[in-house]
Amino acid sequence: xxxxxxxxxxxxxxxxxxxxxxxxxxxxxxxxxxxxxxxxxxxxxxxxxxxxxxxxxxxxxxxxxxxxxxxxxxxxxxxxxxxxxxxxxxxxxxxxxxxxxxxxxxxxxxxxxxxxxxxxxxxxxxxxxxxxxxxxxxxxxxxxxxxxxxxxxxxxxxxxxxxxxxxxxxxxxxxxxxxxxxxxxxxxxxxxxxxxxxxxxxxxxxxxxxxxxxxxxxxxxxxxxxxxxxxxxxxxxxxxxxxxxxxxxxxxxxxxxxxxxxxxxxxxxxxxxxxxxxxxxxxxxxxxxxxxxxxxxxxxxxxxxxxxxxxxxxxxxxxxxxxxxxxxxxxxxxxxxxxxxxxxxxxxxxxxxxxxxxxxxxxxxxxxxx
Numbered sequence: 001x002x003x004x005x006x007x008x009x010x011x012x013x014x015x016x017x018x019x020x021x022x023x024x025x026x027x028x029x030x031x032x033x034x035x036x037x038x039x040x041x042x043x044x045x046x047x048x049x050x051x052x053x054x055x056x057x058x059x060x061x062x063x064x065x066x067x068x069x070x071x072x073x074x075x076x077x078x079x080x081x082x083x084x085x086x087x088x089x090x091x092x093x094x095x096x097x098x099x100x101x102x103x104x105x106x107x108x109x110x111x112x113x114x115x116x117x118x119x120x121x122x123x124x125x126x127x128x129x130x131x132x133x134x135x136x137x138x139x140x141x142x143x144x145x146x147x148x149x150x151x152x153x154x155x156x157x158x159x160x161x162x163x164x165x166x167x168x169x170x171x172x173x174x175x176x177x178x179x180x181x182x183x184x185x186x187x188x189x190x191x192x193x194x195x196x197x198x199x200x201x202x203x204x205x206x207x208x209x210x211x212x213x214x215x216x217x218x219x220x221x222x223x224x225x226x227x228x229x230x231x232x233x234x235x236x237x238x239x240x241x242x243x244x245x246x247x248x249x250x251x252x253x254x255x256x257x258x259x260x261x262x263x264x265x266x267x268x269x270x271x272x273x274x275x276x277x278x279x280x281x282x283x284x285x286x287x288x289x290x291x292x293x294x295x296x297x298x299x300x301x302x303x304x305x306x307x308x309x310x311x312x313x314x315x316x317x318x319x320x321x322x323x324x325x326x327x328x329x330x331x332x333x334x335x336x337x338x339x340x341x342x343x344x345x346x347x348x349x350x351x352x353x354x355x356x357x358x359x360x361x362x363x364x365x366x367x368x369x370x
Contacts, residue, residue, distance in 0.1 A: 034089035134163050
């Protein structure tokens, strides 16, 4: 059987990269879609040698775009996290780094018309129903990837993509604090379970005997820590109403320590079975909310900004990331209104990616009755 060709853009979004696809070019049912993405990425091999993945969780991500029927959004962004070594696809989470490339990709695909100068693209993240406003540089009506914006974890500079995240609370679990508590104790570890942009389980690094300043490589070698963390994560997932999360990448896990490089707090983020080389955009929002909310495990670890919106700088193993958080604190409680970040993106390749026809014969075969 011949191979099936699928049009794609290959892009870096923030500190992640992967194929950006038109949802209309893919199978409708999720079971077949998962098999298509597994074949496309080359999931099941540590190097993804038979696909276009890069052998790391940050390079086996997929963005699928379509025109939105939402009254506010221009484009729907459907995200998939494909496992590197296990032939699994998780459609539950979203990814803020890959989202950095959604605005440029939507314009490149013709889903959103470019304006002269800057183009605003309103994005609905369908996995979590978050709404994100993106501003893309489009001089002369063309997407520009050239500029002076720099983000830690990516070499060089590029044009900035400004992102404003809204309606991010409770996207997966339905609650800011899914367990109803600011702090839970699981296996003797104090954790805060929070759902802001990404459901997370957050602990002090010291609770695991860590400094919080380890490199990603050092943490990845500490399998005893990962075993202990995974046990806590799975129990937390059940307490958060997420059921059995043993095969899901959510909730994610994070550990915190006092800042040492002039930031607000030091953080390490897990995906969850290995360490993120820098920081997830969604995870950064949740960690920033944990820092700002009184009574969490972050209490006493950081000097909280007095101004609102508050600029929270998270120190990670590749540098730092800044999150501008608009929030309110009143007798009614703590409320996150929105979070803003600046990221970059770059188009790397465009064309067709091929998968075995035995996995999916494509829409044309379906129309022809094959």
